[in-house]
Amino acid sequence: MADASNDDRPVYQAACHCGTVQFSVRLTDGVRTARRCNCSLCRRRGAVAVSANLDDISVTQGQEALTLYQFHTREAKHYFCSKCGIYTFHQRRSAPDQYGVNVACIEGMSPFDFPEVIVSEGRIHPKDRAGGGSRVAGWLRYESNPE
Incomplete structure (x- = not known):
């Protein structure tokens, strides 16, 4: 993790569903980076992700239980x-x-905390697109039932 003495960003605690994998994280820009993607994996996974620098995540328990999945490139x-x-x-x-961090793993956060989340165009990855760059595919909106 980055030098905590010079960093005023909050440290969030996070875990998987069963609690085997636990980690702490500092987000690059709080929840303002929340987004989804419409690539083949993200469409199926359905998670809202926020951004963290590589050195701002520390797995505190269950490192051995993490499984790596890679595809395409x-x-x-x-x-x-x-x-x-x-x-x-x-x-x-x-x-x-x-890192993109699953919001649902962060203690006290939920993907339903966001009334609107940007969906990035990932069907053709920015690195595979002429000119590169991010594109917005749309927005995912959540409105709670007033009952």
Whole structure:
């Protein structure tokens, strides 16, 4: 993790569903980085992710239970708990110096805390697209039932 004495960003505690994998994380820009993606994996996984620098995640328990999944170019590294199957975080292909962190794993947070989340265009990855760059595919909206 980064030098805590010069960093005023909060440290969040996070865990998979069964609690086998536990980690602490500092987010790059709080929850303002929340987004989803419509690539083949993210469509199926359905998680809202926020950003953290590589050195801002520390697995405090269950490192041995993390399972790595890679596909296509095998550049991105997607980590899951081998016991409960929950996606915890992934090292991004588009920004290899960052992790995308599953909001649902962060204590006190839920994907339903966001009334609107940007969905990034991932069906054609920015690194595979002429000119590169991120594109917005759409927005995912959540409105709670007032009852």
